[in-house]
Amino acid sequence: MSFINVIDRRGEHRALEAVEGWRLMEILRDYRVGIEGVCGGACDCATCHVVIDEAWAGKLVPPRDDELDKLDELPLIEKTSRLSCQIIWSDELDGLTLTLPQEF
Numbered sequence: 001m002s003f004i005n006v007i008d009r010r011g012e013h014r015a016l017e018a019v020e021g022w023r024l025m026e027i028l029r030d031y032r033v034g035i036e037g038v039c040g041g042a043c044d045c046a047t048c049h050v051v052i053d054e055a056w057a058g059k060l061v062p063p064r065d066d067e068l069d070k071l072d073e074l075p076l077i078e079k080t081s082r083l084s085c086q087i088i089w090s091d092e093l094d095g096l097t098l099t100l101p102q103e104f
Contacts, residue, residue, distance in 0.1 A: 002094035
C-alpha cells in the first residue's frame with residue numbers, strides 16, 4: 001500500500017491510501033477532499049489543480065504542453081502546480097505531499 005499526504009483547503013493534513021495505476025485526480029476525487037475532476041481526466045477543465053510539494057515536484061513526469069496551457073488559464077498558480085488528472089499513481093510516489101489550492 002502507498003499513501004498520498006494531502007493538505008486540504010482548511011490546512012488539515014490527511015494521509016490517503018492510493019491505488020497503483022489510477023490517476024491522482026481519481027484518488028483525490030473518490031476521497032472527496034475537494035477535487036472535482038469535471039472533465040474526467042481529459043486535461044480540459046483544471047478543476048483538479050494541486051500544488052506538489054517542492055521535494056516531490058522533480059520526481060514526477062514533467063507536464064506536457066497541454067497541461068501547461070490549461071494551468072496558464074488559472075488565476076493563480078505556483079511553481080509546482082499540476083493537474084492531478086495528468087499524474088498516474090505508482091508505488092514509487094509513496095509519501096507524495098500535495099496541497100489543494102484555494103478556490104477562486
